[in-house]
Amino acid sequence: HEADAFRTDLMTITRFVLNEQSKHPESRGDFSILLSNIVLGCKFVCSAVNKVILFPPNQLHSVFFYKRQVWQNSLDLQGRRMCRQGEEQKKLDVLSNEVFVKALVSSGRTSILVSEEDEEAIFVEKSKRGKYCVVFDPLDGSSNIDCGVSIGTIFGIYMIKDGHDACIEDVLQPGKEMLAAGYCMYGSSCTLVLSTGSGVNGFTLDPSLGEFILTHPDIKTPKKGKIYSVNEGNAKNWDGPTAKYVERCKYPTDGSPAKSLRYIGSMVADVHRTLLYGGIFLYPADKKSPDGKLRVLYEVFPMSFLMEQAGGQSFTGKERSLDLVPKKIHERSPIFMGSYDDVEEIKALYAAEGKGN
Numbered sequence: 001h002e003a004d005a006f007r008t009d010l011m012t013i014t015r016f017v018l019n020e021q022s023k024h025p026e027s028r029g030d031f032s033i034l035l036s037n038i039v040l041g042c043k044f045v046c047s048a049v050n051k052v053i054l055f056p057p058n059q060l061h062s063v064f065f066y067k068r069q070v071w072q073n074s075l076d077l078q079g080r081r082m083c084r085q086g087e088e089q090k091k092l093d094v095l096s097n098e099v100f101v102k103a104l105v106s107s108g109r110t111s112i113l114v115s116e117e118d119e120e121a122i123f124v125e126k127s128k129r130g131k132y133c134v135v136f137d138p139l140d141g142s143s144n145i146d147c148g149v150s151i152g153t154i155f156g157i158y159m160i161k162d163g164h165d166a167c168i169e170d171v172l173q174p175g176k177e178m179l180a181a182g183y184c185m186y187g188s189s190c191t192l193v194l195s196t197g198s199g200v201n202g203f204t205l206d207p208s209l210g211e212f213i214l215t216h217p218d219i220k221t222p223k224k225g226k227i228y229s230v231n232e233g234n235a236k237n238w239d240g241p242t243a244k245y246v247e248r249c250k251y252p253t254d255g256s257p258a259k260s261l262r263y264i265g266s267m268v269a270d271v272h273r274t275l276l277y278g279g280i281f282l283y284p285a286d287k288k289s290p291d292g293k294l295r296v297l298y299e300v301f302p303m304s305f306l307m308e309q310a311g312g313q314s315f316t317g318k319e320r321s322l323d324l325v326p327k328k329i330h331e332r333s334p335i336f337m338g339s340y341d342d343v344e345e346i347k348a349l350y351a352a353e354g355k356g357n
């Protein structure tokens with residue numbers, strides 16, 4: 001009734017993180033400041049994605065007419081120099097990357113940034129450095145924008161190793177060293193899912209307040225699911241264990257019902273559904289791409305961190321995903337993640353292959 005429309009015990013993400021932080025008296029609030037800048041980036045991208053002009057399908061990528069004081073020198077008919085306000089066109093993923101980089105650098109809490117959009121790691125100027133490193137994909141799945149499919153930002157946070165100046169090894173740590181990870185999904189609503197190492201919580205942006213409100217406390221993934229999520233178009237290139245596992249999903253040998261296939265092709269959307277409903281999301285290796293497609297630092301690690309925190313697990317085909325030690329900042333890895341029991345099955349098939357039978 002009326003009273004429900006105005007809940008007064010609003011748990012915003014800022015309050016939530018401050019509560020978390022109070023459990024670590026030694027922390028000086030740096031993490032909360034870092035997170036508030038990530039949240040700012042997500043709010044900006046959410047606003048931009050919602051405004052993006054959906055072009056007819058013949059356009060390659062949605063662009064975002066980013067109106068700003070772009071004073072361009074141009075010549076009028078008499079050849080006289082003139083200034084006019086212009087519209088600067090930027091692809092949404094480029095714009096999103098710029099927003100996150102600027103927000104993270106200006107937070108004064110980061111030393112190294114790794115973005116899917118930048119070939120090289122970004123070393124923050126010394127006067128503005130802090131103790132965290134952030135790895136992120138500012139707009140994962142952006143090729144889906146033109147048809148309105150949900151896309152998202154994915155991020156992971158490391159602490160620089162103590163006692164030395166920031167160096168590239170600080171962002172080549174295994175995923176299990178991450179302090180926090182999360183994603184923000186831009187869809188029918190804007191949902192930010194976060195873990196700081198003690199469970200997973202989901203927050204939904206209330207546009208009227210401009211605040212992320214706790215809507216999914218303590219997310220736990222069902223122990224076993226009824227959904228498998230993979231691009232079946234790659235089936236001809238799969239290796240034995242993957243092919244056998246998918247076959248079992250479709251033609252179970254133990255009398256259980258076949259699993260449903262749900263594949264959106266946008267990692268944030270597929271993982272969000274897997275986290276909430278259970279099941280398994282897989283992007284396996286195949287003959288064309290022996291390391292699979294998804295990137296270790298800012299796709300595999302953050303999503304695996306969340307999945308484990310929610311009671312699920314994540315496997316590369318060889319080892320626990322979070323145990324992987326990356327050698328390059330953009331390297332890829334196969335991934336099998338989701339409900340604990342479902343991933344156990346694929347692990348058993350790879351173990352059996354390892355024993356040669």
Ligand code: P6P
Pocket residue numbers: 140141142143231265266267268270293
């Ligand atoms: P495919 C999007 O391009 C992306 O990076 C992920 O978001 C998504 O899970 C995957 O690639 C989809 O790849 O080969 O199935 O189109």
